Amino acid sequence: xxxxxxxxxxxxxxxxxxxxxxxxxxxxxxxxxxxxxxxxxxxxxxxxxxxxxxxxxxxxxxxxxxxxxxxxxxxxxxxxxxxxxxxxxxxxxxxxxxxxxxxxxxxxxxxxxxxxxxxxxxxxxxxxxxxxxxxx
Amino acid sequence: xxxxxxxxxxxxxxxxxxxxxxxxxxxxxxxxxxxxxxxxxxxxxxxxxxxxxxxxxxxxxxxxxxxxxxxxxxxxxxxxxxxxxxxxxxxxxxxxxxxxxxxxxxxxxxxxxxxxxxxxxxxxxxxxxxxxxxxx
DNA sequence: GCCGATTGGTTCAATCTTAAACCATCTCGC
DNA sequence: GCGAGATGGTTTAAGATTGAACCAATCGGC
Numbered sequence: 265x266x267x268x269x270x271x272x273x274x275x276x277x278x279x280x281x282x283x284x285x286x287x288x289x290x291x292x293x294x295x296x297x298x299x300x301x302x303x304x305x306x307x308x309x310x311x312x313x314x315x316x317x318x319x320x321x322x323x324x325x326x327x328x329x330x331x332x333x334x335x336x337x338x339x340x341x342x343x344x345x346x347x348x349x350x351x352x353x354x355x356x357x358x359x360x361x362x363x364x365x366x367x368x369x370x371x372x373x374x375x376x377x378x379x380x381x382x383x384x385x386x387x388x389x390x391x392x393x394x395x396x397x398x399x400x
Numbered sequence: 401x402x403x404x405x406x407x408x409x410x411x412x413x414x415x416x417x418x419x420x421x422x423x424x425x426x427x428x429x430x431x432x433x434x435x436x437x438x439x440x441x442x443x444x445x446x447x448x449x450x451x452x453x454x455x456x457x458x459x460x461x462x463x464x465x466x467x468x469x470x471x472x473x474x475x476x477x478x479x480x481x482x483x484x485x486x487x488x489x490x491x492x493x494x495x496x497x498x499x500x501x502x503x504x505x506x507x508x509x510x511x512x513x514x515x516x517x518x519x520x521x522x523x524x525x526x527x528x529x530x531x532x533x534x535x536x
Numbered sequence: 537g538c539c540g541a542t543t544g545g546t547t548c549a550a551t552c553t554t555a556a557a558c559c560a561t562c563t564c565g566c
Numbered sequence: 567g568c569g570a571g572a573t574g575g576t577t578t579a580a581g582a583t584t585g586a587a588c589c590a591a592t593c594g595g596c
Contacts (some may be wrong), residue, residue, distance in 0.1 A: 376410045
């Protein structure tokens with residue numbers, strides 16, 4: 265019976281991610297960011313429009329609106345109207361936003377990297393490959 | 401440079417989990433459960449005390465209190481005072497709670513299993529092993 | 537035994553989230 | 567063009583989350 269229990273794997277994985285992010289949350293907060301805001305910032309380069317962000321981050325549109333507003337007020341984000349489609353807003357990181365994002369991701373990398381350190385380099389690569397297959 | 405970017409892996413993984421859970425959320429709701437409540441129920445057998453649940457699920461104590469209360473009101477959970485330690489509450493699933501949990505986990509298994517189906521049985525086992533190393 | 541420190545759980549109030557309804561703009565077919 | 571439907575984003579109001587303060591019971595050292 266090689267079949268594994270998918271719900272168990274999901275749950276295990278979830279707890280892993282949450283443990284890591286909970287541990288770094290205070291340090292991220294010191295940068296002036298909520299963790300959700302950090303992950304939003306991290307996707308802005310690739311997905312500059314709020315609707316895409318909502319889809320990518322699995323969060324409802326109003327949540328994006330609110331978070332974007334906060335990030336804009338904090339000076340981490342600029343919001344310009346897309347001249348090609350007046351409904352759209354094109355988001356872009358300000359220098360300080362980029363800096364905060366970089367620092368924040370470094371914190372996450374460090375914390376999660378400690379866990380990943382339990383795996384060999386080959387296993388790490390393997391894991392990444394498997395997740396990419398799943399997430400694609 | 402074999403070193404992988406841990407934050408990327410974290411984020412990839414997070415999006416994978418969220419995509420899956422977002423997709424099943426409506427079906428879970430049909431069982432009368434929020435997704436968080438389902439995962440709380442799923443841990444009750446192993447962690448019958450609210451404080452342990454809070455730690456295991458990475459949620460603050462008041463959140464556990466509220467969710468437990470809802471689950472109790474809905475008839476999915478019983479809450480008895482632990483006679484050995486009068487501060488503690490010992491939680492236990494009612495029959496209908498167990499049934500809802502089983503059905504809910506089956507939904508998650510099915511949805512996540514579809515993703516896992518992209519991997520061979522060997523890869524699935526590999527993934528599970530890697531995650532267990534990380535989460536332990 | 538008794539007192540200070542710890543732990544388990546709840547309450548409260550402030551904050552965050554989000555479904556529903558909304559407006560503005562765009563797109564497509566005619 | 568023009569109108570119906572789709573899409574991008576915001577507002578509002580209702581519900582969820584959670585830090586801080588709290589009470590009750592236990593534990594540890596004396």
